[in-house]
Amino acid sequence: MFPSCSGLSLSMVLQLRLHQQSSSGGSHWPPSRTSWCFPASCWSLQFSLPVWSSGASRFPSSEQIPDQNHRVAVMSVAGLKKQFHKATQRVSEKVGGAEGTKLDVDFTEMEKRVDTTARAVLDIMTKTTEYLQPNPATRAKMSMMSSMSRIRGQEKGPGYTQTEAILGESMQRFGRELGEDSNFGLVLNDVGEAMRELGEVKDALDMEVKQNFIDPMQNLHEKDLKEIQHHLKKLEGRRLDFDYKKKRQAKVTEDELKAALEKFDDSKEVAEQSMFNLLESDIEQVSQLAALVHAQLQYHTRSAEILTQLSSKIDERIRDTAVKPRKEFVPKPRTSLDFSISENHNGGLHGARSPGARSPARSPARSPAPLDQPCCRALYDFDPENEGELGFKEGDIITLTNKIDENWYEGMLQGNSGFFPINYVDILVPLPQ
Known part of the structure; x- marks a missing residue:
């Protein structure tokens, strides 16, 4: 009997008290009881468990144990004992450099490929989500709102707000404010509507990629790969148990060693089969990647169609605006101000001046050319720099006589x-073809 073991670790207590050796070397019932105590870090719990006086490391069979509580206690101790053996073997390999049972090259190669597959699946799922939804703040908000929706019993939370839709909404808002009289406002409405459609196409891309790529990858990660990981973990535990018993053959029966080897081989076969099945069916992952590429192709094709239509619409508006006559700015008459100068003590004058007396002289209006012949209106002042060029002022109506090339016209103004350059004028009546 050990009165106290508060200063010992749990593993030391188990090692010291798992067996009591009797001088007779036989096992008998009832077993002697040993008071077990755990250190303070393990709750300082004290309880009594049976310890068999046996020269062998076996526990009595269930038929030898009349009490169910004792049977459960024995099973618990057996589990603790096995875990202790595994931990001892692992430490001896990691620290002491002990040699463990080596697995064949084919097995280790498959294990490496499965590990790479698992890391690839997890990383690609994360990067795909970031590719589709690049705003981390919005992703965090969506995750929080989805959790709240599940708590409230709602089917799903709000979707990711596409940046195209945000831009389109801004354009349409200001387009409405500018009104239909503004060319800029009209085109803002057109582009805003196209951006809204692009946002809807992006939503469709998100949904298709999630259903046909991310969800299958998630299923692979959470089921097949997790199952393989479980088999490999179980195999490692049985290997450690087998190696521990193999090193202590003098203290372990041949039947126990054979049983440990058989369990190890069984686990190896199960793990090997599961890894083989995964690697040989990797065409499924190829199909999932094909679904990702197909979804992107549909998205970009539809986006190109929307932008092509938008570009044609804008070009048409530009052409329509170019042929319309420009509005002339007509200044409103200035507000008149009548005032009088009172006669001062020196004897002055008093009277009123009409605004006409102060207004500057205006140049006579240019006589426009008749619009029944090819002509154009000057958009800017053009000062000739070379001989043969025709100078004019903004607003002049020039009669067209010939088109020299893509950049120059020939015309007449006031005889x-x-x-003159084409980009300086606005064509009112084009030259005949």
Whole structure:
């Protein structure tokens, strides 16, 4: 009997008290009882468990144990004993450099490939989500709101807000404010609507990739790969148990050693079969990648269609605006101000001046050319720099006589003829083809 073992670790207590050796070397019932105590870090719990006086390491059979509580206690001690043996073997390999049972090259190669597959699946799932939903703050908000939706019993939380939809909403809002009289406002509405459609196409991409790529990858990670990991963990435990008993053959019966080897071989076969099945069926992962590529192809094809239509619409608006006559700015008459100068003590004058007396002289209006012949309106002032060029002022109506090339026209203004650049004028009546 040990009165106290508070200063010992749990493993030391188990090692000291698992067996009591009797001088007779036989096992008998009832077993002697040993008071077990755990250190303070293990709750300082004290209880009594049977310890058999036996020269062998076996426990009595269930028929020898009349009390169910004792049977459960024996099973618990057997489990603790096995875990202690495994831990001892692991420490001897890691620290002491002991040699463990080696697995064949084919097995270790499959294990490496499965490990790489598991890491690839997990990392690709994360990176795919970041690719589809690049805003980390929005992703965190979505995750929180989805959790709240599940708590409330709702089917699903709000979807990811696409940046295209946000941009389109802003454009349409200001387009409405500018109104239909504004070319800028009209085109803002057009582009905003296209951006809204692009956001919907992006939502469709997110949904298809999730259903046909992310969810199957998630299922692979949580079922097949987790099952393989379980088999490998079990195999490692049985290997440690077998190696521990193999090193202590003098203290372990041949039947126990054979049983440990058989369990090790069984676990190896199960783990090997599960890894083989996964690696040989990797065409499923290829199909999932094909679904990802197909979804992106559909997204980009539909996006190209939307943008092509938008581009044509904008070009048409530009052409329509170019042929419309430009509105002339007509200044409103200035507000008149009547005032009088009172006669001062020196004897002054008093009276009123009309605003016409102060207004500057205006140049006579240019006579526009008739619009029944090819002509154009000057958009800017053009000062000739070379001989043969025709100078004009903004707003002048120039009669067109010939198109020199893609960049220059020939025309007449107030009896003068010359060349001028096309981008300085707005065509009112084009030259005949």
